[in-house]
Amino acid sequence: MSATAPAPHKPAQEADERLLTTSPLKKLLGRPELGSVVGAVAVFLFFAIVADSFLQANSIATVLYAASTIGIMAVPVALLMIGGEFDLSAGVMVTTSALISSMFSYQMTANVWVGVGVSLLATLAIGVFNGVMLTRTDPPSFIITLGTFLMLTGMNLGFTKLISGTVSTKSISDMEGFSSAKDVFASTITVGGVDFKITIVWWLAMVAVATWILLRTRAGNWIFAVGGGEQAARAVGVPVSKTKIGLYMGVAFGAWVSGQHLLFNYDVVQSGEGVGNELIYIIAAVIGGCLITGGYGSAVGAAVGALIFGMTSKGIVYAEWNPDWFKFFLGAMLLLATLLNAWVRKRAEATK
Amino acid sequence: MARVRTGVRAVGAVLVAVLGASLVGCSSTGGKRAEDARKAAQASGRAAVDTPRWTFAMITHSGDGDTFWDIVQNGAKQAAVKDNIKFLYSHHDEAQQQAQLVDAAIDKKVDGIIVTLAKPDAMKAAVARARKAGIPVVTVNSGSEESKEFGALTHIGQDETIAGEAVGDELNERGRKKALCVLHEQGNVGHEQRCEGAKKTFKGEMKNLYVEGTNMPDVQSSIEARLQSDKDIDAVVTLGAPFADTAVKAKEGANSKAEIDTFDLNEKVAGGLKSGSLGFAVDQQPYLQGYEAVDLLWLYKYNADVLGGGKPVLTGPQIVTKDQAGELEDYAKRGTR
Numbered sequence: 001m002s003a004t005a006p007a008p009h010k011p012a013q014e015a016d017e018r019l020l021t022t023s024p025l026k027k028l029l030g031r032p033e034l035g036s037v038v039g040a041v042a043v044f045l046f047f048a049i050v051a052d053s054f055l056q057a058n059s060i061a062t063v064l065y066a067a068s069t070i071g072i073m074a075v076p077v078a079l080l081m082i083g084g085e086f087d088l089s090a091g092v093m094v095t096t097s098a099l100i101s102s103m104f105s106y107q108m109t110a111n112v113w114v115g116v117g118v119s120l121l122a123t124l125a126i127g128v129f130n131g132v133m134l135t136r137t138d139p140p141s142f143i144i145t146l147g148t149f150l151m152l153t154g155m156n157l158g159f160t161k162l163i164s165g166t167v168s169t170k171s172i173s174d175m176e177g178f179s180s181a182k183d184v185f186a187s188t189i190t191v192g193g194v195d196f197k198i199t200i201v202w203w204l205a206m207v208a209v210a211t212w213i214l215l216r217t218r219a220g221n222w223i224f225a226v227g228g229g230e231q232a233a234r235a236v237g238v239p240v241s242k243t244k245i246g247l248y249m250g251v252a253f254g255a256w257v258s259g260q261h262l263l264f265n266y267d268v269v270q271s272g273e274g275v276g277n278e279l280i281y282i283i284a285a286v287i288g289g290c291l292i293t294g295g296y297g298s299a300v301g302a303a304v305g306a307l308i309f310g311m312t313s314k315g316i317v318y319a320e321w322n323p324d325w326f327k328f329f330l331g332a333m334l335l336l337a338t339l340l341n342a343w344v345r346k347r348a349e350a351t352k
Numbered sequence: 353m354a355r356v357r358t359g360v361r362a363v364g365a366v367l368v369a370v371l372g373a374s375l376v377g378c379s380s381t382g383g384k385r386a387e388d389a390r391k392a393a394q395a396s397g398r399a400a401v402d403t404p405r406w407t408f409a410m411i412t413h414s415g416d417g418d419t420f421w422d423i424v425q426n427g428a429k430q431a432a433v434k435d436n437i438k439f440l441y442s443h444h445d446e447a448q449q450q451a452q453l454v455d456a457a458i459d460k461k462v463d464g465i466i467v468t469l470a471k472p473d474a475m476k477a478a479v480a481r482a483r484k485a486g487i488p489v490v491t492v493n494s495g496s497e498e499s500k501e502f503g504a505l506t507h508i509g510q511d512e513t514i515a516g517e518a519v520g521d522e523l524n525e526r527g528r529k530k531a532l533c534v535l536h537e538q539g540n541v542g543h544e545q546r547c548e549g550a551k552k553t554f555k556g557e558m559k560n561l562y563v564e565g566t567n568m569p570d571v572q573s574s575i576e577a578r579l580q581s582d583k584d585i586d587a588v589v590t591l592g593a594p595f596a597d598t599a600v601k602a603k604e605g606a607n608s609k610a611e612i613d614t615f616d617l618n619e620k621v622a623g624g625l626k627s628g629s630l631g632f633a634v635d636q637q638p639y640l641q642g643y644e645a646v647d648l649l650w651l652y653k654y655n656a657d658v659l660g661g662g663k664p665v666l667t668g669p670q671i672v673t674k675d676q677a678g679e680l681e682d683y684a685k686r687g688t689r
Contacts, residue, residue, distance in 0.1 A: 053581035062576045062605065069569035109383030157417045166687050167417040168594065171619065174382035195605060266568055268620060270594055272417025273566050313570065317561070317577040326562050327538065
């Protein structure tokens with residue numbers, strides 16, 4: 001028998017894997033939004049070929065508007081999902097926020113900006129309510145926000161009817177502060193003869209801020225940690241409750257922005273609106289590479305998910321397909337985009 | 353805990369500040385104060401008859417927060433006050449639930465039932481049960497064909513196909529060539545009938561566009577997208593009043609020359625007709641549907657009167673244009689048109 005014992009240590013050239021330098025290409029392939037970007041390009045090329053008018057500058061502005069109204073909510077919803085939680089109340093919260101601004105200003109005959117401020121506080125309070133309920137009690141966020149969703153739906157109708165006497169709010173377009181608020185939340189910016197809605201700016205700003213929070217701040221680390229493993233995060237001293245409440249407030253802020261857009265774009269708010277939109281936000285986040293189980297995803301991905309949604313829903317109209325099949329086409333496109341996204345992610349992980 | 357309390361105190365301080373600002377930051381135009389001034393002299397109703405206080409129940413297929421059904425209710429309530437009626441209202445957009453609500457009204461032994469037959473088959477048994485219990489039934493809005501067969505006294509409403517045909521005629525008269533029919537609820541039979549009717553009489557080409565009615569930005573961008581992709585469209589017909597104004601925005605966004613027309617009225621539609629941003633509106637007079645339903649039930653209970661001779665009593669279509677808009681705007685503002 002040979003007396004040479006096996007080397008007790010790994011060969012020295014295999015350094016600690018955490019210290020390995022990865023090539024930029026590999027880094028790119030590992031990004032969560034890569035799959036959705038590929039999907040977005042595919043959807044874009046598809047409709048550019050199928051629909052003649054899809055590539056016009058005006059059409060692109062319309063698609064971006066559709067995407068931005070989803071994206072403003074999809075970005076904070078994605079952050080929340082990275083943190084491992086859901087918010088089913090996000091859709092009606094938008095309507096609630098718009099209703100509060102409108103009715104407060106109208107009933108108090110106050111400057112419109114006062115209503116906008118009150119609505120910001122009230123909407124953030126709903127976010128805090130969701131967060132505190134979740135962190136202080138046992139049920140999962142799915143149930144808690146479902147409860148909030150139903151309560152808000154009822155309150156939207158009940159309060160509007162009680163206060164305004166009808167199910168939609170009264171017009172506030174003749175009140176002071178309306179035009180300046182409209183400039184902020186619902187104006188159009190003309191670039192090279194094409195009208196772009198200001199929601200696109202809000203959307204991009206939210207993506208930028210969310211990305212900065214996620215990748216450059218301590219709070220960003222907390223979000224990933226909380227979503228990846230709550231107990232482990234708590235054990236290493238991450239303020240789990242605070243992080244989650246903050247994430248719900250983020251969603252509430254998005255709902256406030258969307259709600260103010262709704263109000264100042266259409267001037268009158270229908271109290272029954274918004275139901276079902278929460279799923280669209282979640283879908284956009286998932287297409288954008290957020291894992292439903294939490295701990296993985298990006299704000300840019302959610303924005304691209306919203307873009308895919310916007311391109312698909314409007315592309316079908318540009319292509320003038322038979323409207324009877326509208327929902328089917330929409331569903332099939334989304335499924336394809338998600339599958340492509342998952343496939344690219346798997347490839348990316350395999351090459352690591 | 354201390355930190356939480358300071359947080360609460362901070363929020364409280366901000367709230368007080370905002371409420372304070374609201375008193376200072378008043379708007380000198382519009383708002384509740386302007387409305388109060390408008391209706392300062394409006395009198396409230398009181399019973400005009402001394403018949404026993406009967407109870408009538410109205411059960412509709414309305415979804416939550418539908419402006420149209422709000423006006424129907426306003427009409428019914430007004431008639432109920434006048435006729436010394438206790439008026440109960442309930443609604444559910446799913447046929448099965450609506451039928452259960454009718455059952456509940458029968459159990460309550462109301463003196464009359466007003467019901468919509470949007471999904472007639474599901475409501476057949478419920479109406480039969482009411483008849484068996486000796487409760488007179490009036491149908492409103494939808495179900496003009498089934499009403500008599502099911503044993504209702506009268507049907508009050510608009511025939512959706514006829515209303516659609518009126519739209520087609522009006523579009524012809526206005527020299528329109530290519531129209532878009534915007535449906536905000538996929539699978540609603542009444543909506544399909546409206547667009548079908550319009551297609552039947554319209555000499556040009558008409559296409560359907562389905563939009564997500566609960567999502568206004570989606571409605572706007574979808575219409576905008578269609579107008580961009582087809583520059584020949586010179587008329588857009590929306591099926592509900594809240595969508596007309598959105599269609600106007602879409603038209604502006606798409607730089608289209610299309611005329612926007614709509615079914616149903618509200619304050620904004622009346623204003624739009626007045627300013628010329630809308631071409632015409634097809635009104636089925638929802639106030640009349642609610643008012644007449646209660647009044648006809650009262651007439652039946654009091655005097656065994658039946659209106660219509662077994663045929664539906666039509667409340668529309670009434671084509672409303674710029675000429676009537678000024679007058680109707682005031683009525684729409686108070687929620688009766």
